[in-house]
Amino acid sequence: QQQVKQSPQSLIVQKGGISIINCAYENTAFDYFPWYQQFPGKGPALLIAIRPDVSEKKEGRFTISFNKSAKQFSLHIMDSQPGDSATYFCAASSPRKGGATNKLIFGTGTLLAVQP
């Protein structure tokens, strides 16, 4: 129940195309859903995040779509660029007492390659 399932494992997209990565979860207590981006040799870095009170969040070319009833959320990268080539991780966490954020459970990652 603590797992976050991510797909696909890898993705190849042409420059200018749309990249879509999907995640699903079981734990209905999860209330925070971030996406992290990782370049080779670096640690993951927060890209965009959403809470379940909204169904969509957009930041530039990056959009999270959230379906609470289906317990699924996805990352859409519009107008994908070669510089977007990286590994993307979805994650989820549930609240702790006192408002502190609980541990993040990560998906298994999606290796995105954007071809020029």
Place this chain on the structure above:
Amino acid sequence: DAGVIQSPRHEVTEMGQEVTLRCKPISGHNSLFWYRQTMMRGLELLIYFNNNVPIDDSGMPEDRFSAKMPNASFSTLKIQPSEPRDSAVYFCASSQTGFGNTGELFFGEGSRLTVL
């Protein structure tokens, strides 16, 4: 400001040897996390601390692994004795948790461990 600092960046050791990985979190952050990344299992949470106190160590694989956080600016992850299956990239991350904070994780660049 300096980010999360990890050392060593690379470690090659022989099976049976003790390995100590070090982490300096971002100043002012009150939560610290140790993750392990492998191709097969992705990002696994090993242990996390809040205000220097271990909160959840359920991800620590076995008794060969131990972690300490003697003060707010330093943490260690020790493996004794090391085994080839411990080969992975170990990430330390820190965050500022509590009301009004997003709990965003800031990752170090990782320590790549190879056990021969």
